[in-house]
Amino acid sequence: MNVLRRRSLAFWAGLAAAVASLLTPIALDDSQLTVYVFIGLSAIVVAGLSLLMGFAGQVSLGQAAFYAIGAYTAAILTRMLNVPTLLSLAIATAFTGAVAMVVGLPLLRLRGHYLAFATLAFQLIVLSAIGEFRGLTGGDTGMPGIPTLSIGPLAIQGQYRTFIYAYVTWVLVAAVMLLNRNLVRSRPGRGLRALATSEAGALAAGVPVVRYKLQVFALSAAYAGLAGGIYAFFVSYIAPGSFPVLLSVQFLIMAVVGGLGSIWGSTVGATVVYLLVQLLQSLGTGPGLPLQLPAILSYAVYGLVLVLIMLFLPQGLLPAIQGWISSQRAISAVEAPARSTPLD
């Protein structure tokens, strides 16, 4: 009886959020719609990153690199090879996943902190490469003139351009979240969860640890590539400067805040952090305020958020709230027991 009530609450809450987010674009003006789109794109990237960190236990500091690869692939295909945009998007997504497969094959054998540095290095290399191959990518000055996304014969442009992009993003976010949910509940998903709790245990239970880690890594990259492609079509001009290391950190913060491995958490995290960043930007800019203030505020808040969440709410915001609600209702939490070793 109790379990049924709890599931209903989560169900209704999720439904309400879905409907609310579906209706929100109607009430937004153009610049707010742009924020909506960026939040959505971040949510897609973070959905993958959250899966990677929550289940494969790997820290990636280079998701922005996959975001960039997706963006540049889509841009190059459409602008230079006149490939239709939807097809380019599909290819970009698949290609980014493939790159991750290749890169991850040697690297995922390493411990988490090696991968953290490795993904950072990967991002720096990708950014350099983009700058180097000027003929293909436009180099450091970037690539303008990327055509907009066309669904069939209909190109998304005109007065309602951002509005339609907002809905495209909504659909993709929903799709990605559904995919994650099905993945987590499937047999490989259970294997993944075993992996998250104990690699040795999962290995002993016959879970193909390396293969799963690789697949999750590739999937998270594919998500990022997909989002990157949409980004390219949306902003129509990309440059290496659009994908700094700080963006990877931002994705990381969103994942951590939302809750690693939590399906809704990635979206919640993306929304909270992005809006927070916007708030800081507007607080920091103004007449008479030092030019560096937005940067100072952003860095300070990034740092503070990361540290505080990891110390006090390591499971993330959403699971923490869910837990609090459960305990308030005095329903015994069905959360997994904290993994404690004899020497804690």
Add this chain to the structure above:
Amino acid sequence: MTLFLQYALSGVATGCTFALVATGFVVIYRVSRVVNFAQGIFAVIAGMATSSLLSRGVPHGLAEALAVVLAALVGLVVGIIALGRRGTPPLASLIITLGLGIGSYAAIIMAWGDQPVSFTGLPGLARAGGVSIQYQFLLVVVVTAITFGLLSLFFDHTYLGKGLTACSSNPYAARLVGIDVHRMGLLAFTLGGALGGLAGVLITPLQPVSFDSDVGIAINGFAAAIFGGLLRPGTALVGALVLGVAEALVAGYYRASFESGVALVVMLGLMVWQASRRSPAVEEEMV
């Protein structure tokens, strides 16, 4: 040939600074199993602090020493926060050090602004056999050699140093014997801070630092550290020198902009090579 020697010697000098940063990584990792993403920040803070102190009339030598002490204190603070409560898993600590590194950007910009900072080190050139090398380079090498000597004395011949080694060798047994592993972790972080600070003090006269220089410094230090699997400082020293010289040669003979790429490629190459030697299953701890 003399051009080669010039490049090589300057590479040795920068390699020495990498070695100091790398040893910071190693000391902290050995004792606490945490990879300290803020390792580069210690160098930046020390470099900038030295510049400020010098501009206020504090004499050379004292300014650098105070800056290193400051970096050590910052290391201690990072350690306190990163090691957190008992039972904080190492990956969480890694993210915390990352957060602290980014947070300190804010502090650094507030204190010193966002522009690069430098100061003059030991002026003048030494000449021998057609090769001229800045005195600052020589200073770097000498100080690094002395530091490594002191470190080996500390770890191999003092009781406290052996206690630290015990923590990394067998943390359970260390606890049984009465060693406060948490406190040793803090000591390791303080030492790591001092080492990073020393690196910063030595490198800033050669290469101006700004608030985000820590990434490059950390990458170089980490690349050197993994030569020894993050566990052996001697091997890290060798790796650091190789890296420094390689970068100097690449910058000199090819293009300066490729210099940073060397560290990245070396690091990734090393990681891939080390990974292929391990079994793909769960990694065992190397002691």
Add this chain to the structure above:
Amino acid sequence: MLEVDNLVVRYGQATALDGVSLRVERGEMVALVGPNGAGKSTLLNTISGLITPAEGSYRVTGRLAQVPEGRQLFANMTVEDNLRLGAWRVRDRDCRRIYDLFPQLGGLRHRLAGTLSGGEQQMVAVGRALMAQPDLLAVDELSLGLAPRVVDTLAEHLVQLNRETGMAILLVEQNARLALELCPRAYVLEAGRIAVSGTSEELSRTAAVRAAYLGGAADEIVGSPNQP
């Protein structure tokens, strides 16, 4: 010396110790026997201060040192370093009395602990614990992985120490025969609870204990000077 009162220790949802009470008096040798997974090591780690109990209490009067299961040496450090580190809590780091007790270690003092044989390592482990000048020595699975003759020698040393210095010993063992032979009093720990306790003589006569831990042998164990 050691007083354990209704100790409860949990790992997450699992209960490792479920209300354990026992005592060791000054100068006593007490055995704690039981099967694998009964919670013997958990008990030792708790009284060594490494684990916080969920309920109940324990009190150690004086110094306690543990010889852990599986030796747990600092493998990449020398024998001498291992011994000296044992004295972390006390001032006196002089290893001579350990070399007096275990003469073989004197010759091995500069060898890396990880390169020694099982028996030699166990000597180092015991020596390391003794360096702390404990009033109570807790020994976890002394006999594990060692040849009987080696175990005998070590056991003799422990008995001698107990007799000469009055150091109490808590001997935790799967090998119940050995434990009951050495210690006049014993507890049996099963699934986190003290199942039976009493003098070793009584226990060795108890049918249940005999069946479970002593191979059901008909002869008396206590009093026989040699192990078969």
